[in-house]
Amino acid sequence: MIEQILLIILFLIGFWGIIAKKNIIKKIFALSILNSSVLILYITEGSKIGTNAPIMEEGVKNVVDPVPQALMLTAIVIGVCITALALAIAFRLYRYTHTLDIDKIHRKLHDEPF
Amino acid sequence: MKESKYSKFFIFQIVLSLATVLAVILPIFLSRVPWPDLARNYLEHNGLRDSGARNLVSAIYLGYRAFDTLGETIVLLVAVSGTISIISHSGLSQAKGFGKGEIKKHTNNSISGFRRTELIDVVTGKLGPIVLIFGLYLMLFGHLSPGGGFQGGVVVASGIVFMALGSKTDSSTWLQETGALAKIEAAGFLFIVLASLSGIPGGFGFFGNPLSSSGASPVISIIVLNTIIGLKVGAGLGFMCIAMLGKVE
Amino acid sequence: MSHSDIIFAPIFLPLLGSALVFCGKSFFKGRKAKLIEYSAVFIGLGLPWIVLFYLLPFILSGTTIQLVIGNWFGGVGIIYRFDGLAWLVIFLGFLIASAAWIYTLGAGPRGLGFNAIFLIQTAALAATAMTADLFNLFVCLEILGITSYVLIASSEKPGAFLASFSYLMISATAMVFFLVGLLGLYRLTGTLSYEGIAAGLKILPGEGGITAIVSLSLIVAAIAMRVAVMPLYGWLPDAHALAPHAISAVLSGVLIKTPLFALTRILIILPGGIEAGRLMGYAGAATALVGVIIALAQKDTKRLLAYHSISQIGYIVSAWGAAVTAGLSTPAGLTLMTAAFLHAMYHALFKGLLFLTIGTTTDLAGERDVYKLRGAAIILYRGGEKFPVTLLCFLVGALAIMAIPPLNGYASKAALSYAFKGSWQASVLFAAGIGTTASFIKLSRIYWPQKKINQSSPKTGTIPGKVSGSVQISQIFLAIMCIASGIFASRISLIVKKLLSNGIIDTNRVPPNLFSIQNLEKTAITVTAGIVLFLIVSTGSGKKILSLIRNRPRNFQGLFLSFSLGMFGLTLWMIYKS
Numbered sequence: 001m002i003e004q005i006l007l008i009i010l011f012l013i014g015f016w017g018i019i020a021k022k023n024i025i026k027k028i029f030a031l032s033i034l035n036s037s038v039l040i041l042y043i044t045e046g047s048k049i050g051t052n053a054p055i056m057e058e059g060v061k062n063v064v065d066p067v068p069q070a071l072m073l074t075a076i077v078i079g080v081c082i083t084a085l086a087l088a089i090a091f092r093l094y095r096y097t098h099t100l101d102i103d104k105i106h107r108k109l110h111d112e113p114f
Numbered sequence: 115m116k117e118s119k120y121s122k123f124f125i126f127q128i129v130l131s132l133a134t135v136l137a138v139i140l141p142i143f144l145s146r147v148p149w150p151d152l153a154r155n156y157l158e159h160n161g162l163r164d165s166g167a168r169n170l171v172s173a174i175y176l177g178y179r180a181f182d183t184l185g186e187t188i189v190l191l192v193a194v195s196g197t198i199s200i201i202s203h204s205g206l207s208q209a210k211g212f213g214k215g216e217i218k219k220h221t222n223n224s225i226s227g228f229r230r231t232e233l234i235d236v237v238t239g240k241l242g243p244i245v246l247i248f249g250l251y252l253m254l255f256g257h258l259s260p261g262g263g264f265q266g267g268v269v270v271a272s273g274i275v276f277m278a279l280g281s282k283t284d285s286s287t288w289l290q291e292t293g294a295l296a297k298i299e300a301a302g303f304l305f306i307v308l309a310s311l312s313g314i315p316g317g318f319g320f321f322g323n324p325l326s327s328s329g330a331s332p333v334i335s336i337i338v339l340n341t342i343i344g345l346k347v348g349a350g351l352g353f354m355c356i357a358m359l360g361k362v363e
Numbered sequence: 364m365s366h367s368d369i370i371f372a373p374i375f376l377p378l379l380g381s382a383l384v385f386c387g388k389s390f391f392k393g394r395k396a397k398l399i400e401y402s403a404v405f406i407g408l409g410l411p412w413i414v415l416f417y418l419l420p421f422i423l424s425g426t427t428i429q430l431v432i433g434n435w436f437g438g439v440g441i442i443y444r445f446d447g448l449a450w451l452v453i454f455l456g457f458l459i460a461s462a463a464w465i466y467t468l469g470a471g472p473r474g475l476g477f478n479a480i481f482l483i484q485t486a487a488l489a490a491t492a493m494t495a496d497l498f499n500l501f502v503c504l505e506i507l508g509i510t511s512y513v514l515i516a517s518s519e520k521p522g523a524f525l526a527s528f529s530y531l532m533i534s535a536t537a538m539v540f541f542l543v544g545l546l547g548l549y550r551l552t553g554t555l556s557y558e559g560i561a562a563g564l565k566i567l568p569g570e571g572g573i574t575a576i577v578s579l580s581l582i583v584a585a586i587a588m589r590v591a592v593m594p595l596y597g598w599l600p601d602a603h604a605l606a607p608h609a610i611s612a613v614l615s616g617v618l619i620k621t622p623l624f625a626l627t628r629i630l631i632i633l634p635g636g637i638e639a640g641r642l643m644g645y646a647g648a649a650t651a652l653v654g655v656i657i658a659l660a661q662k663d664t665k666r667l668l669a670y671h672s673i674s675q676i677g678y679i680v681s682a683w684g685a686a687v688t689a690g691l692s693t694p695a696g697l698t699l700m701t702a703a704f705l706h707a708m709y710h711a712l713f714k715g716l717l718f719l720t721i722g723t724t725t726d727l728a729g730e731r732d733v734y735k736l737r738g739a740a741i742i743l744y745r746g747g748e749k750f751p752v753t754l755l756c757f758l759v760g761a762l763a764i765m766a767i768p769p770l771n772g773y774a775s776k777a778a779l780s781y782a783f784k785g786s787w788q789a790s791v792l793f794a795a796g797i798g799t800t801a802s803f804i805k806l807s808r809i810y811w812p813q814k815k816i817n818q819s820s821p822k823t824g825t826i827p828g829k830v831s832g833s834v835q836i837s838q839i840f841l842a843i844m845c846i847a848s849g850i851f852a853s854r855i856s857l858i859v860k861k862l863l864s865n866g867i868i869d870t871n872r873v874p875p876n877l878f879s880i881q882n883l884e885k886t887a888i889t890v891t892a893g894i895v896l897f898l899i900v901s902t903g904s905g906k907k908i909l910s911l912i913r914n915r916p917r918n919f920q921g922l923f924l925s926f927s928l929g930m931f932g933l934t935l936w937m938i939y940k941s
Contacts, residue, residue, distance in 0.1 A: 001144075008136070008143050015135055018536060019920045020128050024528070031535055038542050041143065045550065049149045054170035055259060056162045063170065065154045066161075067439065068549075070174035071498055074186045075542060077264055078505050081193030082535050084354060085509065088197040089516055089528045095204050096521040102919050109522045124920070131924045134931035139540075141577045142547040150553030153439055164435065178435040185490075185502035188378070188483055189509055191385075195476040196513030203519060293389070300385035307382045310375065 003044055010037035022101045024093065028086045035079040042068040042075075166333030167257035175262070176336045184310060186264070187343060191303055194350040198357045239280025245273035253344030257333055263340040267347025274352030278359065295353040302346030309339060367428045370445040370493065372414040373453050377486035380407025381479040388476070400478055407482040408461050411489075415454060422450050423858075425865050429495070442556045444495040444628070447862030451704055452492035452624045458844075459616040459711050460485045462837050463609040466719050469831030470726065471609045472517045481613075484510035488617060491625045496556045497545055497582070500625060501538065504589065507618060508534050515606040515614075526601035533598050533922045534588065540930065541585035547578030561632040570634045576937050582629070583639045584930035589622040592643060592680050593650040594925040596673045597917065603669035608722025611665065615672040615718065616711030623676075623683060624704070630687050637688055638940040642933060644684020648791045650677030655798035659805070659900060660912035662733050664721050667806055668714065671764065674795055675710045679703050681788050682779055691863070695782075701860040702782040706775040709848060713763035713772055716841040720757040723834055724809065736809040746830050753830060754810055756838040761803045763845050765893070766796060766886060771845050774852030777882045793889070800893020801900065 014037060017030025046068035054066040094100055097108045161170045165177040175183050253266030274295070312335075380403040387399030427446035431437045464481065471477075487506040494500050508531075516527040549555060551571050552563025564571045584595075591599045599619075603611045630636030654674030661667040682703035689696035727746045730736045743753050763772035776796065783789040848855060899905050 004143050008139065011139060011143070012132055012136060015536070015923075016128065016132055018532060019131055019923045027532060031532065034536065034539050038539055038546075042542075042546060045149055045546070049151050049154060053260070054157070056158070056168045056170060061158070063154065063158055065149065065151070066157055066170040066174055067153045067555075069171045070179060071182075073171070073175055073262075073264060074182050074498075074502060077186045078189050078502070079535075081189050081509065082505075082531065084197050085193050085200075085512060086528065086531055086535075088200040088358075089512075089524050089531065092200055092204055092516075092524050093521070093528065096524070105525060106918060109525050127920055127924050131920070131927040134927040138577060138581065138927075138930055138934050139543055141573050142543055142550075142581075145547065145550060145574050147550055147574065149550060152553035156436060156438055160436070174439065177433070178439040179441055179498075181432050181441050182499060182502050184378075185487075185499070185506055188487075188506055189502075192480055192483060192506070192509050192513060195385075195480065196509070196516070199476060199513075200516055296389040300382070300389040304382040304386050307375070307378050 004041075007037050007041050007044075010040075022103060024090045024100050024102055024105070025087075027102070028083060028090065031086070032079065032083055035075070039072040039075055039079075042072050164332075165336060166331045167336050169257050169259065169262070171260075172257045172262050172336060172340070176339050180310070180339075183263075183343070184306060187303065187306055187346065190347060190350055191299070194299070194354045197354050201357050235280055237280070238276040242273050242277035242280060245276055246270055249273055249344070249348065253341050254337065256340045257336050263343030264347055266340070266344040268351060270344060270348030271351035271355065274348065275355045275359075278352075278356055292353050292356055295349040295356075298349035299346050299353065302342050302349065305342050306339070306346070309335075309342070367430055367445075369414060369418070370428055370443070373411040373457070373489035374486045374493075376411050376414075377407035377482040377489070380404060381482040381486070384479040384482065385476070388479075404464065404478055404482065408457065408464060408485065411453075411457055415450065415457070418445075418450065422447055423861060427865055437556070438554055438559065441499050442495040442558070443493045445493055447865055448624060448627065449492045451708075451859060451862055452621055453489045455708050455711055456485060456488035456492070456617045456621065459613055459715050460488075462715060462841050463612045463719075465833050465840070466609045466612070466837040467607075469833035469835075469837075470723065472514075472607045477514075477517060480510050480513055484514070484613070484618075488621050491621050494625065495558065495628060497548065497560070497629075498555050501541055501545065504541075504586070504622060505538060507589075507621070508538070511602075511614060511618060514610045515602050517610075518605060518607040520605055522601065523605040526598075526605045529919060529922060530598040530602045532919075533926060536923065537585040537588040537926065540581045544578040544581030544585070547574050547581070551575055551578075557629055557632060561634075564634055573938065575633075576635050576941055577934055579629075579633055579635050580639065580934040580937050581930065583626065583643070584926070584933055586622045586626045587643060587929070587933075588926060590619050590626075590680065591673055591676055592646045593653060593677070594646075594929050596650065596654070597922040597925060599673055600666050600669040603672060604663060604665040608718055608726075611669075611722070612715035612718040615669070616715045619672070619676055620679065620707045620711070623680065624707075627683070627687065627691075627700075631691055635937050635941055637690075638937050639933065640684045640687030641940075642684070642936045644681050644688060644788075647677045647680030647682075647684055648788045650674065651681065651795040652677070652791055652798075655795045655802065657912055659798055659802045659896075660909040662913065663731050664725055664733055664736075664806060664809065665718070665731065667733065667802060668717055668721060671799065671802070672710075672714060674799070675706070675714065675764075678776075678779060678792055678795070679707050679710065681792070682706065682782060685783070685786075685788065697860060697864050699782045700863055701856055702775065702778040704859055704863065705778050705852075705856055709763070709771040709775040709845070712841055712845050712848065713760045713770075716756055716760040716838060716845060717764065719834070719838050719841065720753050720760060721806075723753050723830060723838070724757070727830065728809075733806060733809060737811060740810045743830065752835045753838060756842040757807070757810070759842040759845050761807055763849070765800045765803055766889065768883065768886065769846070769849045771849035771852060773882075773886065774849050774856075778852075778856060780882075780885070793885070796889045797892040797896055800890055801896035804894065804897045805900075 011034060014030045014034030017033065018027050021027055021030065046065040050062045050064035052060050052063045054063040054069070056063075090100070093105055097105050099105060157170050157173070161173045162168060165173040167173045167177070249266045249269035251266075252261035252269055253263060256262030256266065383403035383406070384400050387396045387403065391399065427444065429442065429444040431440040431442050433440065460481070467477070484507060487503050487510065491500065491503040491507065494503060512527045512531045515530065516524055548560050551567060551574060552560045554560060554563060564575055588595045603614050606614060630640050651674050654670055654677055658667050658670035658674060661670060682699050686696045686699035686703060689699060691697060691700060724739045724743060725731045725736070728736055728739055728742045740751060740754050743751060759770065763770040766772045766776040779792060780789050783792065900909055
C-alpha cells in the first residue's frame, strides 16, 4: 500500500514538473521521472505473486511474473531514446534563442517570420 | 525580491490538471485486484523448453515477443540518427552522421576542449576496457542470468564513452571513430531484420525460432540475437554520446 | 513457406529497405551509396504494392488471417490480424508515402538518414494497422511518434524545433498514461491481446468494474491525442505547418488516421468501448466546426491547411464514432464506417495535394502570409513552369476540399451526409462545409494577380527559381487520383464496404446515387453561403474578429490541461454510461 502511494506521489511530481516548470531541461527531467514511476509500478506489482527471480535454475519454483519485466525493458529503452531526442531538440532551441525558458522561446518564435 | 512569475490563472491551470490526473490514475495505482498468474504459470513450466533460455525474461523478449524487441531496436536507431543529425547540423559537433565527413584531428586534448585531469585519465581511461568486458559478459550470458542485449549494449556504450573521455591521442582506439561505430550499428540492424526471416524456411513463421526442432539447442539463436543487439545498441549509443561531446566553439 | 506469413511483407520490406539505406551510407560513398539508397526505397515502397494486390482477391472474398507471430504461445505472444480494415489502411499509407517520397526527390529534405526514417515510419504504419496486441500497439505508436519528431525537426526552421518539442512532450506523456491503462487491463486479465482481454473481462464479475473502465479510457485518450480531436489538437497546427512539405502531407494524410482505425479493433470488443466511441463521435462533430472557424482566421498558408486537417479529421471521427456506436455488423454502422474511411482516403489525397502545391508556391515566392502574397501564378511561370501545373493541381485540391463535383471531396461528403441522414451531425457538418468554402477562397487569393502595378517584383525564395520535374509528377499523380476517385466513387465505396464487412456485402448491388439532385442542390447552397461568408470576413470588423481568434493565448501548459480535462471527461462519461 505504501509503495503505491509513494508511486502516485512520484507520478504527480513528474507530471507537475512537465507543466509547471519553465525551464525545458527540467521538463525533460520530469518526463523521465514520470516514466520511472510507471515502470517501477509494473515491476513491484508483478513481483507480488512470487518470491524468486525468473531464472529457471534447477528446482526453482514460485517465480515472479516475468512479463511486466520484459515489457518494461522495452519501455525503459524507449523512454531513454525520447529523452535523448528531447535534449537534442532543446539544445538546438537554446542555440537559436539563447534561453531555456519556454515562455520566452514561445514569444521569440511566434514573432519571427518563418 | 523578485515578484512571483506565476499568475493566479497559471496556478489554477496547474492545480486543475493535477487534480484531474490524480482522479484518473487512482483506481489503477491503488487497485487491490490480485495479480494474475496465467502467464507466470505457463512460463514456469514451458519457458525453458520452448526457448532454451533459463532467464525467462530473455525468453519473452527474444522469443515470444521478439517483434516488440525489433520495434525497440528501431526506436533506438531512429533516436540515435535523429539526435546526431540534429546536433551535427548546428555546426558545432565534429561528428558527422554515418560515414560522411571526418573527425577533426585533435591536438593534445581528447575530444572536447575541457581540461583533462589526472582523475579522469585514471578512472575513465583505465576503467574503460574493464567496463567493455563487463558489457560483453552481460550480453553473452543474458540467457542464463540477469542481463541481455540491451543491458550489455548500454554498458558497452558507456565503456566507449569512458575510453573516448580518458584516452590520449596516441593511444586512442578505433572504437572512438564514429565511422566504425556507424558501420557496426548499420550492419547489426540489417542482421536483425534478416534474422526475423530466418524462421520462415523451416515453417516456423516470421520471428520463429529456426532451431526449435533441429538437434541444436534453440538457445543458440537467443545468444546470437543478444550479441548482435548488444553490439548494435552499444555502437549506436556510443556514437550518440560522442556526438554530444562535441567541441563548444 | 507458410501462406499467411506474407502479410508481414508490408512491414518487413520497408524495414529491409531502411536497413539497406543505413548500410549504404555507412559502408559506401558517393554514387554507390545513392544507388543503394534508391534501390532500397524501391524495395521498401514499391514491392509492397505487389504483395497488397496479390492479397486483394483473398481479402475481398472474406478470408481474414489471424496468427501469433512466430507460432509461439498465444497467451504470451503477439497476435496479428490482417483483414479488410488492415488492407485499406495499409493501402492508404503506402499511397501517400509513395507520392510524398517522389516529391522529396525534387524539393524535400535530404540526407542524413531521411529516407531511412521515412521508410521506418511507413513500416510502423503497416504494423499499427494489423496489430491485435496492446503492448505491440504501444511500441508501434512510439515508433510513429519518434519518426515524426525527427522528421518535423528536419526542416531546420527554429519554429519547427519548438513544434517538435511540444509534440514530443505531450505525446510522450500521453503514452505514459497508455501504459498505466495497460497495467490496469493486464492486472485484471493476465493477457495483452485484444481478444484475450475481452474474454478475460467478460468472465469477471461486473466485467472488471471501475478499473476496467478507467483503463480503457486512458488508452482511448492516449490514442485520441494522436488523432487530434477536440480538445487534444493543440500540437497539430505547429507541427504540420512547420514540417517539410512532403512530411506535412504524410502527417496530415496518414498519421492522424491510422491510430483511429487501429482503435476500432479495441473498441468493438472491449466493454465500455461503444460509449467511448460515442463520445469521440460527438467530439468529432464539434471539432469539425471549431477547426474550420479557427482555420478561417489564419494568415499563414500552411497553418490554415493544418487547421483544416483538424476540421476534416473531425468529419472522419464523427462518422467513425457513430459507426462504432451502431456496431460494425449492422448496416447503418457499416455505411458510417465506409463513409468515414472514404473521407479519410480522399482527404489524404486532396490534403496531400494541397500541402505539396502550397509548399512549392510559397517556397518559390518566399512568402507565406495569405494577406501579403499575391501573383503567385506569375511567380510560378517565371520559376520555369511554362504550363501552370502547380496552379491547376492546387485548383483540383481546393475544389476537392470544397466538395465540388466531380471531385472526390464531393463524393465523400455526400457519402457522409447520406450516412448521417437526419441527425444533428449532418447540420454541423453542413455548417463546417460553408466555412471550408470561405477559407479556401481566401487561400486561393495568393494566385490572383497583384493589384498595384508599381509594386516591386516578389523576392525569390528558397528554391533557386525552378520547379523540378519530380515535384510536378507527384502533384499531377495526386490530382489525377483526386479526379479519378471522384468519378468512380460509387464503385470504390462498394469495394470499401465489402472489405470492411469482410466479404459479406455483394458488389453487384446498385450503388447509391451520389450525383442526385439533392446533393447537387446542397453543394450549390454551400458554395453560395461560403462566398457570402468570405465577403463578410473580408470587411473591417470581420478582420478584427478573425485576428482575435488568431491571437488567442496558446501556451505549453494549455496542451496538458486540455489533455487531462479531456481524459477526465471521457472517464466520467464512460462511468456514467456503464
